[in-house]
Amino acid sequence: MRKHWLLFTQAVTIALALLFIIQTLKPELLPSAARNGVVTLLESVPQEAENKTPVAGLSAAAKKAMPSVVNIFTSTVTKTPIHPFMDDPRFRFFFGDPGDLEPQNNSSLGSGVIVSPDGYILTNHHVVEAADQIEVALADGRKAKAHVIGTDPETDLAVIKIGLPGKLPAITFGHPERAQIGDMVLAIGNPFGVGQTVTMGIISALKRDHLGLSTFESFIQTDAAINPGNSGGALVDVSGNLIGINSAIYSPNGGSLGIGFAIPASTAKKTMEQIIQSGSVTRGWIGAGVQELTPELAESFRLGDTKGVLITEVVRNSPSDQAGIKPGDILVSIDGKAINNWNTMLETVANLMPGKLVSIKMMRNGTEMVAQVKIGKRPKPRAQ
Numbered sequence: 001m002r003k004h005w006l007l008f009t010q011a012v013t014i015a016l017a018l019l020f021i022i023q024t025l026k027p028e029l030l031p032s033a034a035r036n037g038v039v040t041l042l043e044s045v046p047q048e049a050e051n052k053t054p055v056a057g058l059s060a061a062a063k064k065a066m067p068s069v070v071n072i073f074t075s076t077v078t079k080t081p082i083h084p085f086m087d088d089p090r091f092r093f094f095f096g097d098p099g100d101l102e103p104q105n106n107s108s109l110g111s112g113v114i115v116s117p118d119g120y121i122l123t124n125h126h127v128v129e130a131a132d133q134i135e136v137a138l139a140d141g142r143k144a145k146a147h148v149i150g151t152d153p154e155t156d157l158a159v160i161k162i163g164l165p166g167k168l169p170a171i172t173f174g175h176p177e178r179a180q181i182g183d184m185v186l187a188i189g190n191p192f193g194v195g196q197t198v199t200m201g202i203i204s205a206l207k208r209d210h211l212g213l214s215t216f217e218s219f220i221q222t223d224a225a226i227n228p229g230n231s232g233g234a235l236v237d238v239s240g241n242l243i244g245i246n247s248a249i250y251s252p253n254g255g256s257l258g259i260g261f262a263i264p265a266s267t268a269k270k271t272m273e274q275i276i277q278s279g280s281v282t283r284g285w286i287g288a289g290v291q292e293l294t295p296e297l298a299e300s301f302r303l304g305d306t307k308g309v310l311i312t313e314v315v316r317n318s319p320s321d322q323a324g325i326k327p328g329d330i331l332v333s334i335d336g337k338a339i340n341n342w343n344t345m346l347e348t349v350a351n352l353m354p355g356k357l358v359s360i361k362m363m364r365n366g367t368e369m370v371a372q373v374k375i376g377k378r379p380k381p382r383a384q
Helices: 002-025 059-068 089-095 265-278 295-300 342-350
Strands: 069-078 104-114 120-123 133-137 143-152 157-162 184-189 197-208 219-222 234-236 242-249 260-264 288-292 309-314 330-334 357-364 367-374
Touching (some): 059 069, 059 184, 059 234, 120 265, 133 157, 184 242, 260 265, 288 342, 330 342
Antiparallel strands (some): 069 104, 133 143, 143 157, 184 234, 197 219, 219 260, 234 242, 242 260, 288 309, 330 357
């Protein structure tokens, strides 16, 4: 009996070792379908020289990333209203039969990025938000109908899915947190519907916010030409790895002026995983409005060198209200993390799980206080 048991344990050990080796060295040999809402993604290994321009130029990066970028065509059907007098034969004689009034089909276009071999695609929320029908065209010429898995207006991201045979060319995720101003990048998409196009530029700025484009803003700014139709396309580094989802341009006339904005791939990945698992994104909320603490405000409150944000509003019966937080308090830290500006406060709270009890440090009338706040669930944004 003992001999059989030893043989069994040895077999199990060998099988687990083989599974570990395959998972580490050849993960593509394992099934790639979503398991319990988890999707297989490709991610590059961080390297010190990751953002150095290859000697052979950028053609290798473009060749690597282009098959993963798709064109998205959406259409919205608007029915022409039928006049109440259409049942009157005399009215129909002059104005025609109701059957002559066809629905109006309004089409628009955008781009997307294949993020898993089984057909999940990242794009912008504004590309698909009003779509009745979505068609995706791959770089190899194949086309497929797509359906929306979920969207997140507060980051302007959406996940759609197509069903095509075989493994699709999924993009490799890069590391936007390692990006630096001056790094060369490529923007890939379908500008003006002319077909897949690659443009080159540099990263002009990082962590751009207060632009009014979405609630959670920490954009990568680039001068790579981004035009209408590029929305939802890929911003890739010189190794062809995804570092951002192209989202918007700064332009008074709709053309590229060298100021484009992309959502960091790290934000997109985190949002996408929640959407695939549950169809939506869950964020923390404390129900307090804040304002940046300017030097003038700090002086008026006699705060000296105190950092933080000013509480300007507390929603009734919200977690902040129940914890005794009041307008005029200076919020200094949340769950041990220092809060120096509005954007940091918003992201810190949003990343906390609803139901978690956290300590909030604040200043009131020059006295330091600590409140225990039970994080709530962030309400869905109101439709515009």
